[in-house]
Amino acid sequence: MDRRHRDDSADNGGDANGQREKRPRPAPRAISAAEIAEEFAHHDSSVARINNGSFGSCPASVLAAQRSWQLQFLRQPDEFYFNRLQPGLFHSRALVKEIINAADVDEVALVDNATTAAAIVLQHASWAFAEGAFRKGDAVVMLHYAYGAVKKSIHAYVARAGGHVIEVPLPFPVSSNEEIVREFRKTLELGKANGRRVRLAVIDHVTSMPSVVIPVKELTRICREEGVDQVFVDAAHAIGSVEVDVQDIGADFYTSNLHKWFFCPPSVAFLYTNKSSASSCLHHPVVSHEYGNGLPLESGWIGTRDYSSQLVVPSVMEFIGRFEGGIEGIRKRNHEKVVEMGKMLAEAWGTFLGSPPEMCCSMIMVGLPGCLRVSSEKDAMKLRSFLREKFKVEVPIYYQPPKDGEVLEKDGNNCVTGYVRISHTVYNAEGDYHRLRDAVHNLVADGYNCDMLSSK
Missing domain, CATH: 3.40.640.10 (Type I PLP-dependent aspartate aminotransferase-like (Major domain))
Known part of the structure; x- marks a missing residue:
């Protein structure tokens, strides 16, 4: 092992294999719904953000810690690079x-x-x-x-x-x-x-x-x-x-x-x-x-x-430790909730999930009504942009070409060729998914399909 690793572990209060000395700490108080909302208050509250999968999300307490590290560097870059960066x-x-x-x-x-x-x-x-x-x-x-x-x-x-x-x-x-x-x-x-x-x-x-x-x-x-x-x-x-x-x-x-x-x-x-x-x-x-x-x-x-x-x-x-069950608890609750919301959307739209719940994690694919006529990747992007701009819903859309024997009709019932990928994490609420459900209902009721959406 490189000598700098040994020095770093010593400076950082750990042994040569990265094990830190364990000191007893008081159990943190479980995070409340209000505190979760405060941690993510920098999110645009007007948007139903059900696309955590693309860019993730960082809570305010972690952003504050990041800013502290940035200021340490800016205050004395040489000391930071030579004494703090590698141990950190x-x-x-x-x-x-x-x-x-x-x-x-x-x-x-x-x-x-x-x-x-x-x-x-x-x-x-x-x-x-x-x-x-x-x-x-x-x-x-x-x-x-x-x-x-x-x-x-x-x-x-x-x-x-x-x-x-x-x-x-x-x-x-x-x-x-x-x-x-x-x-x-x-x-x-x-x-x-x-x-x-x-x-x-x-x-x-x-x-x-x-x-x-x-x-x-x-x-x-x-x-x-x-x-x-x-x-x-x-x-x-x-x-x-x-x-x-x-x-x-x-x-x-x-x-x-x-x-x-x-x-x-x-x-x-x-x-x-x-x-x-x-x-x-x-x-x-x-x-x-x-x-x-x-x-x-x-x-x-x-x-x-x-x-x-x-x-x-x-x-x-430290942030994760404020949740019941830590990261395992967060992961379990995200999975259960995204499956619940996926099933809700599939039932509301008369479609189905893209895979069984056991083949999903914190994201799940849900078929869109075939009458929306998602017939290309370009259509999927147009519909995604329309949902963002018209309904303030952020969700990715996937295009799946018709299989052999399936026909994409101009009228009547169509095969499913478009799927939303919904995410669930700690800041999401059921209302986010209800907004998506209702937006799609509105498009279907008004007779919209992707042929009618302008591309930008």
Whole structure:
């Protein structure tokens, strides 16, 4: 372990593995509804904000802690950089290490977001192709549901270096994990055709659009059985939304944003790298003074920038500790409430959920009435903008093309091709979802459809 890590842990009141001395503290008083409202009073109260999944939410107490860190830097930058930054980052990494059950704090690096983490892993894969460790034409497998920026990164880094990219064609709506496992196995077989090897599998833990919880532990196990070299789990939505146990999942690399469901300010994520994997070969794409000293240090000193969002993890833990059951309690209540609200909307609109409740987390997909005629991704964006501007409802909309045999009629009953992705977190109230329900009812009653909406 780098000497600076040992010094940092000592300065920070912890041991060399990130364990802090435990001191008894009085149990915090449970947070009240009024206090929750005050913590999020900076939100636009005129908007029904049911899209926490995109950008997350940061409470006022954590924003105040962030401001304190920013002022410490501005007051005396040299003293901050040389004496406070690394101990503070080490403390945050040590807390993340405990939350995700990593074996060692050096397996955890803090980066800007999951997209940055993907770039780090995919850069490593591209070097392996370029330098001959991987053969040209060997495969990289990713889910069809993969986040758009990650898909583009895979092509930018891996395909250009000679990798053969294959997508797993996952179904939606989806009814069981078995459907996902079956398609994944078939794609791995395709990846191994003609003597190829599958060098990397990129698997989402919680897909973004459409939102589905993927059985990552089982898919990782299948990868090991089928000889896949490395597994990277893109879990941008995971921490604070589903249970994360990186040792149990068993992937080589795992990333999740801390600003989506874990109440950090934008933007901060962690990248976990299993020490038995090629962790020493990973490097931050921005090369700075700590290059070669391990990814955690490389990521913790990439020039003059605002590190405050990475330093407030202790303050986030204090905020979470005010809720019954901590993060597990928040996660459970969010799941139960988003399922309840999803079922309410589906019943009101005469549609259905995009997946069973057990395949959802703090987000759920709900079919929109087919008469709205969502017939393209452009239509989905037009309808989303209209709901925002006309009804003050913020919710993402997903377009799913008609399946074989389904027809998108101009009149009468239509197949469902549009889905809302609703989120639930601590600041949401039932009235937010009632406003969405009523807005859609109004559009249907007035005969609106996407053909009638102007594009901007």
